[in-house]
Amino acid sequence: MRLYDALTAYSCTDAVPMHMPGHKRQAQDYLIGADLDITEIDGFDNLHDAEGLLRDAMVHAAAVWGSTHAAFCVNGSTGGIIAGIHTVAGQGGTILVARNCHKSVWHAIELCRLDPVWLTPPVADECDIFTSMPPEVVEDALTKHPDARLVVITSPTYEGIISDIAGICAAAHRRGVPVLVDEAHGAHLGFAPFPHGAVRAGADIVIQSLHKTLPSLTQTAIAHVQGDLVSYAAFLRSKNIFETSSPSYLLMASCDGCAHLLADRPELIADWHAMLADFRAQTAGLRRLRVLAPAGADVFAHDPSKLILSTRGTNLTGPALMTRLRDEFAIELEMASGDYALAMTGLGTTREHLHRLADALAAIDATLDDTPAPATLTLPPPPEQAMRPADAIAAPKALLPLEQSEGRIAAGYLWAYPPGIPLLAPGQRVTRAALDAIAALRERGVELKHTIEVIK
Numbered sequence: 001m002r003l004y005d006a007l008t009a010y011s012c013t014d015a016v017p018m019h020m021p022g023h024k025r026q027a028q029d030y031l032i033g034a035d036l037d038i039t040e041i042d043g044f045d046n047l048h049d050a051e052g053l054l055r056d057a058m059v060h061a062a063a064v065w066g067s068t069h070a071a072f073c074v075n076g077s078t079g080g081i082i083a084g085i086h087t088v089a090g091q092g093g094t095i096l097v098a099r100n101c102h103k104s105v106w107h108a109i110e111l112c113r114l115d116p117v118w119l120t121p122p123v124a125d126e127c128d129i130f131t132s133m134p135p136e137v138v139e140d141a142l143t144k145h146p147d148a149r150l151v152v153i154t155s156p157t158y159e160g161i162i163s164d165i166a167g168i169c170a171a172a173h174r175r176g177v178p179v180l181v182d183e184a185h186g187a188h189l190g191f192a193p194f195p196h197g198a199v200r201a202g203a204d205i206v207i208q209s210l211h212k213t214l215p216s217l218t219q220t221a222i223a224h225v226q227g228d229l230v231s232y233a234a235f236l237r238s239k240n241i242f243e244t245s246s247p248s249y250l251l252m253a254s255c256d257g258c259a260h261l262l263a264d265r266p267e268l269i270a271d272w273h274a275m276l277a278d279f280r281a282q283t284a285g286l287r288r289l290r291v292l293a294p295a296g297a298d299v300f301a302h303d304p305s306k307l308i309l310s311t312r313g314t315n316l317t318g319p320a321l322m323t324r325l326r327d328e329f330a331i332e333l334e335m336a337s338g339d340y341a342l343a344m345t346g347l348g349t350t351r352e353h354l355h356r357l358a359d360a361l362a363a364i365d366a367t368l369d370d371t372p373a374p375a376t377l378t379l380p381p382p383p384e385q386a387m388r389p390a391d392a393i394a395a396p397k398a399l400l401p402l403e404q405s406e407g408r409i410a411a412g413y414l415w416a417y418p419p420g421i422p423l424l425a426p427g428q429r430v431t432r433a434a435l436d437a438i439a440a441l442r443e444r445g446v447e448l449k450h451t452i453e454v455i456k
């Protein structure tokens, strides 16, 4: 039985709720969803020790995504990622991490007192975004760091760039090292006709935000654990540490409902994919703006649901395009940076949404002039990791204007959010190259702080 149906049936009974939560299922106009919001009462299982309704729902979800084990996460991919890293490397050690990882990875590095080795994928020619992580980069790092305990890769990225996870897993698994894929942006991957995702590619831990691209409430995510290198029981133990002991039944019913929708209505995925193809055809004739479909040697695959709107070579920056779409056309994008803006679609996207975006882009396009594109922004390699992040955070700090921080060891983060990838991070020595890259990003309209904490 779907969890939603069980909750709805229960809400129609006259059972007296002498248990949490305090609203006692009394709907109020300031309280949404109270009628279905219960706690771990008889018959409704317990997420942290699932052996009934919730276990069945998660077994069903694993079958839908094709993994061995699936666990609902109610603290987003953030909680799942921290739990995944803690499972494998909770007691310290070296981990290999894609440089374009989310801040949750950083927070796990801090908490577990890890020593990160940064892996940098190439930057795209047509836009300042990271491309796929080459398996050879991972292979090389594994050879140089035979003590590495885990590889952490973001795939797809915020912009939809997918890496060759099967190739990366082959390199890591040869050495007995597990791979965690942050697939927060790719819960829909693997559902035809979208490209395959990290579950099929054999990653040991795959964390997906259901809420980012699928119809599910904000905060819902799912963790897949498979293979012999990571124990599912150990993962659940770690997840227990980082998630509330009172997981919301509304959120869990949303996870379950999402899994059933994918299983029962595959045509919705096909429609979404077809709409995206139509949108790309409709916008192919733009004169100056471009909807990118990254390809080429550095791109293993691209998720077409992410619409990268390039302003390169026009007199508009990415953030300015985002503002015009909002102010003139009531279209709110996900993010903008440098010379692109990102329109994120999802299973709930309609043809009307895409037509409005295509029409708005055509209208803006007609107003633009050609401008020589600025030089491609090459992000410098991550600064030297002079200290373990956890030690840098614990050290006495001083706040400095960025421009005066060259040569100092950062004790805090400097990041643009979204996408939440730090440009400077605790324990890294601030370099001239990093400061120049930050200044160049700022010139392109990216909002960044002007100060940073450094070690005294």
Ligand SMILES: Cc1ncc(COP(=O)(O)O)c(C=O)c1O
Binding pocket: 075, 076, 077, 078, 079, 101, 102, 104, 154, 157, 158, 182, 184, 185, 209, 219, 220, 221, 419, 420
């Ligand atoms: C690449 C990436 N990973 C993880 C997360 C965290 O996901 P959640 O918001 O579900 O916690 C985000 C959020 O934006 C993200 O962009």
